[in-house]
Amino acid sequence: MKKLLLLLFLFSTIVGNVFSQALTDYRSASSGVWSVAATWQKWNGTAWAAAASAPSSTNNVKILSGHTITVSTSGAPCADLVVDAGGKLFANSFTNFYVNVYGDTLMCNGIIGNGATFDGISFNIEGASCRILGSGGSFDASRIRKNLGTNPTTNLSIERDVKLRFCGGRQTQIYNN
DSSP: OOOHHHHHHOOOOOOHHHHHOOEEEESSSSETTTGGGGGGEEEEESEEEEEEOOTTTTTEEEEEOOOOOOOTTTTTTSSSSOOOOOOOOOOSSSSEEEEOOOOEEEEEESSSSSSSOOEEEEEEEOEEEEEEOOOOOOESSSSEEOSSSSSSSSSEESOOEEEEEEEEOOOOOOOOO
């Protein structure tokens, strides 16, 4: 009986994980640059497969533990964004490079930014509503803003500690462009 229960539990866990993916989901395949297709895998309905391109504004993106993703140009798009514990997203630059988040979730359980060392990672929050949340890890960004006219109004809820750091001088760090 115990073996049967254990098998049922494992099967339900596996089935639950398979069916929770959408055809538009991306995850990191390895450490790399956001805009390079080889950095990503895409869910094909059955399994994770090599992505033919980098994520777009309709793709949910997950950065897995052990992977570091570098944003090297502004406008890196995604729907929802999740950085797993042990994963890292940063720009590694003194220039602001923006990730455009069109979904309703930006979850950081890992590392965003480069701690007390200035990092240009910045976010354009472009969905109708968005929650910045997560537990553990650290979230150090240069800016959070609304930049595009995609949704004239965004309801933004920041539900975790976020440190905004700007390199030199006084600059606005959270604003509606």
